[in-house]
Amino acid sequence: MSLISIQTVSKSYWRDSLEIPVLNNISFEIPEGEFLGLMGPSGSGKTTLLNLIAGIDRPTKGAIKVSDTDITTLNESDLAKWRARHVGFIFQFYNLLPVLTAFENVELPLLLSKLSKKDRKEHVEFALKIVGLSDRIHHYPRQLSGGQEQRVAIARAIVTDPIFLVADEPTGDLDRVSAEEILKLLERLNSEFKKTIVMVTHDPRAAEKAHMLRHLDKGELS
Amino acid sequence: MHVFKLILKNTLRHKLRSFLTIVGISIAVMAFGFMRTVITAWYAGVEASAVNRMVTRHSVSFIFPLPLSYRDQIARIPGVSQVSYANWFGGVYKDASDWKNFFPRIGIDPETYIDMYPEFLVTVDELAAFQKDRNACLIGAKLAQQLNFKVGDIIPIDGDIYPGKWEFVVRGIYHGKDKSTDETQMLFQWKYLDEQVKQRQPGREGQVGWYILKVQNPSDMSIVAKIVDDMFKNSLAATKTETEKEFQQSFVSMSSAIITSMKVISFVIIGIILLVLANTIVMSARERTREYAVLKALGFSAFHIIGLIGGESMLLACSGGALGLALLFPIARGFANVFPTFFPVFNVEIITIALSVATAVVSGIIAAVFPTINTLRTKTVDGLRAIG
Numbered sequence: 018m019s020l021i022s023i024q025t026v027s028k029s030y031w032r033d034s035l036e037i038p039v040l041n042n043i044s045f046e047i048p049e050g051e052f053l054g055l056m057g058p059s060g061s062g063k064t065t066l067l068n069l070i071a072g073i074d075r076p077t078k079g080a081i082k083v084s085d086t087d088i089t090t091l092n093e094s095d096l097a098k099w100r101a102r103h104v105g106f107i108f109q110f111y112n113l114l115p116v117l118t119a120f121e122n123v124e125l126p127l128l129l130s131k132l133s134k135k136d137r138k139e140h141v142e143f144a145l146k147i148v149g150l151s152d153r154i155h156h157y158p159r160q161l162s163g164g165q166e167q168r169v170a171i172a173r174a175i176v177t178d179p180i181f182l183v184a185d186e187p188t189g190d191l192d193r194v195s196a197e198e199i200l201k202l203l204e205r206l207n208s209e210f211k212k213t214i215v216m217v218t219h220d221p222r223a224a225e226k227a228h229m230l231r232h233l234d235k236g237e238l239s
Numbered sequence: 240m241h242v243f244k245l246i247l248k249n250t251l252r253h254k255l256r257s258f259l260t261i262v263g264i265s266i267a268v269m270a271f272g273f274m275r276t277v278i279t280a281w282y283a284g285v286e287a288s289a290v291n292r293m294v295t296r297h298s299v300s301f302i303f304p305l306p307l308s309y310r311d312q313i314a315r316i317p318g319v320s321q322v323s324y325a326n327w328f329g330g331v332y333k334d335a336s337d338w339k340n341f342f343p344r345i346g347i348d349p350e351t352y353i354d355m356y357p358e359f360l361v362t363v364d365e366l367a368a369f370q371k372d373r374n375a376c377l378i379g380a381k382l383a384q385q386l387n388f389k390v391g392d393i394i395p396i397d398g399d400i401y402p403g404k405w406e407f408v409v410r411g412i413y414h415g416k417d418k419s420t421d422e423t424q425m426l427f428q429w430k431y432l433d434e435q436v437k438q439r440q441p442g443r444e445g446q447v448g449w450y451i452l453k454v455q456n457p458s459d460m461s462i463v464a465k466i467v468d469d470m471f472k473n474s475l476a477a478t479k480t481e482t483e484k485e486f487q488q489s490f491v492s493m494s495s496a497i498i499t500s501m502k503v504i505s506f507v508i509i510g511i512i513l514l515v516l517a518n519t520i521v522m523s524a525r526e527r528t529r530e531y532a533v534l535k536a537l538g539f540s541a542f543h544i545i546g547l548i549g550g551e552s553m554l555l556a557c558s559g560g561a562l563g564l565a566l567l568f569p570i571a572r573g574f575a576n577v578f579p580t581f582f583p584v585f586n587v588e589i590i591t592i593a594l595s596v597a598t599a600v601v602s603g604i605i606a607a608v609f610p611t612i613n614t615l616r617t618k619t620v621d622g623l624r625a626i627g
Contacts, residue, residue: 065620073536073619094540101538108623112533116248126537128242173537 020049020181020213021070026079028065028236039065040076041236047181047215047229052207054227055217061233063217064185070215071183072100084180101129105174105212109186111166113158113173119145120154123172130177144172147210148202164195171202181213182206188223200226242543246550249523256519257555263515264559264602265566267508268595272567273574274505275591281491281498283584287419288484290457292355295450295467296486298477301327304446305476307433316466318459319452323351326429326448330396330405332386338578342382343421344396346429346448353377355451358416365390365411373431375410379422383412385579394425401432403439421583452480509598512559516606520552524610531614532622541615545607548614552607553600560599564592 028040040062047053047070055063068074069081072088080087083103091099106112113122123144127137145151148168158166167187174182184203188196204226206212218224232239250257295313297303307324314322326346333340349370353359361369361377369375378388388394388409396405407427415422429447437444454463464480471478481489491498524531531544568587575585617625 068620071536073623097535097538097540099538100536106533106536108533112529112623114245114530114533116252117245121244125534129538 018049019046020051020084021047021215022080022082023047023066023070024080024082026066026069026076026081028062028069028074029077039236040069043079043236043238045231045238047213050207050211050213052204052214052226052228053216054224054230055215055233056219056224056230057233062236063233066233067183067185067215067217071104071106072096098129101126101177103180105177105179105182107167107170107174107182107184107187109189111158111163111170111190113166113169115158118155118157119150119161119169119172122158122169123176126173126177140176141172144176145169147175147206148172162195163191164198167191167195167199168202171199171206175206175210175212179212181215184214184216184218186217186219188218188220196220196223242546243550246547246554249527249547250551250554253523256522260515260519260555261559261562264512264556264599265562267512267515268560268563268599269566269570271505271508271512271598272564272587272591272595273570274501274508275594276567276571276585276587277582278498278501278505279588279591280582280585281494283419283582284421284487285484285491287358287421287584288482288487289358290482291454292483293452293454293460293464293480294483294486295452295478295480296448298468298479301449303476304443304448305450305478307445307447309450309471309476309478310447312470313450313452313467316463316470318454318456318463320455321351321355321453323348323355323451324429324447324449325352325451326432326446327400328396328398328427328432329400330398332394332396338581339385341581342379342386343424345424345426346432347426349375349428349430352426352451353413355453358420359413360416361411361413368410369428372408372410373428373434374407376407376425376427377411377413378409379424379583380412380414381422381579381583382425383409385423388412401436401440403435405435407431418586419584423579423583449486451483509602512556512598512602513605516552516556516559516602517609519555520548520606520610523551524548524614528614528617528622528625532617532619532625535619536623544614545611548611549604549607553603556599556603556606560596563599564595567595 023043023045026040026043030037030039043066055066057063065074069076076089080089086099088096088099120141123141124137127140132140142151145154148171150165150168150172153161153165161169187203188199191199200223203214207214216223216227224230297305310322310324313319328344328346330344353361353366369377376394382388390409390411392409394407394409396407398405407425433444452463454460460482467480468478534543571585571587
């Protein structure tokens with residue numbers, strides 16, 4: 018069953034009066050529970066496609082449906098609410114807030130929910146337990162290694178129990194050992210918790226973990 | 240964790256910068272409040288004016304005297320219920336270069352003046368003692384405290400407008416009905432002045448500085464003023480009659496350039512507050528471009544971003560404002576103690592507090608506007624690429 022449907026999506030950027038096409042008539046489906054790897058050379062449009070799927074950018078043309086919701090028709094406010102409920106973000110550089118502890122960083126998305134403080138605490142502790150950081154709950158990002166920071170970021174991504182995760186080069190800033198741990202964690206989230214994952218990567222080892230690979234080149238699927 | 244905690248943590252991220260910003264705002268708010276207090280103090284006499292009192296003075300200037308004979312003629316005018324008179328004495332008490340020794344010295348009619356000014360509270364016994372002795376004087380409580388005058392003390396004055404050595408015996412200390420009443424004056428019997436002038440400078444006797452008229456109906460003031468001034472139009476000393484408020488205002492207007500300057504400076508201070516705060520908020524928001532983009536990606540709305548940036552701005556502005564107001568009171572009190580007679584009434588008014596608070600709050604809001612707009616306009620995907 019298809020969770021995400023990308024239908025003839027094109028995306029162009031404008032530099033002054035010059036149109037720069039990035040994606041050109043992309044169409045494909047991502048089934049529920051899939052672990053998709055998006056690969057391609059720099060500038061091929063991988064991250065742009067990921068951003069479109071995650072609802073943080075809008076296509077110039079085409080539609081993106083997630084669970085039958087055409088997210089390209091939502092206004093900014095509704096799109097923000099939709100992201101909060103349905104998408105978990107994992108960034109290359111973790112993007113944790115340095116002034117917040119691991120617990121507080123993971124709790125951030127839950128502040129948008131109606132959960133009580135007690136329920137939020139339970140959710141955060143469970144997410145941090147899944148990523149194996151229960152003992153680092155009150156540590157600040159500066160007190161964590163790169164791999165640990167990325168695990169906190171993954172905990173933040175899953176704490177709201179989103180229907181899919183988007184990961185942009187999740188191992189791009191990590192050493193080999195840490196990268197392997199992160200990939201195992203993503204595999205576990207996919208297999209054990211049935212999370213659909215869309216991952217952009219350059220790393221062939223990371224790509225090996227994906228169940229489905231799509232290659233982008235010059236804005237087109239190859 | 241609540242969003243407020245994030246605002247607090249963001250504010251404390253650069254502690255030195257936040258501290259300096261708060262100190263900068265507090266000094267500016269304190270300076271603004273102090274300026275407003277000085278301006279308010281300047282107008283204290285105007286604000287304290289009674290609605291049923293008028294003043295008749297020489298049409299050219301109040302430094303020119305009027306004949307005492309006008310009193311009975313004015314008293315006969317319909318609508319005038321009471322007439323009194325006063326005379327500026329001037330003089331020097333001890334060292335003229337010391338501001339503490341400057342205080343108003345006014346010769347008054349002991350029988351009518353205190354009745355005319357019910358805001359001056361003096362005991363019956365002290366008033367009787369004052370009325371009994373020709374060289375007696377009444378001292379305002381603040382003046383008495385400042386120069387340690389007590390009942391029975393003799394106050395020596397070197398005359399300037401009325402040359403010679405003068406001595407006045409303190410027979411009473413008056414208190415103000417409320418804190419807006421001037422308690423820094425020395426009131427003595429005009430008759431003593433008149434008798435001495437008759438001996439020392441024959442020809443200057445029988446003259447007073449100005450008349451104070453109490454009217455039965457404040458709405459008749461313009462009519463009474465016209466009648467009085469018409470009555471003496473062709474006399475040797477033509478008069479100008481005006482409400483007490485206008486009379487006081489004429490003194491203030493002598494210093495209008497200074498007051499205008501102070502008003503301008505107070506607005507400049509608001510600009511300084513705004514620049515100090517805006518600089519900090521712009522820097523903070525720019526440094527956190529990526530963080531705000533992450534928050535937007537996570538689903539935080541424009542409302543949240545406005546709250547975060549605006550909240551930080553308001554927190555800095557209100558902290559600085561609160562500290563500035565906390566500093567204002569002791570500084571104003573200190574100024575009033577050092578120069579008690581410079582401004583007879585020097586209080587931090589409610590309106591000054593409200594203006595200071597409003598200045599801080601409005602500055603907090605305005606300082607957050609441009610960084611917030613910039614942050615909201617920045618696309619999430621562009622923000623995520625930003626290097627903080």
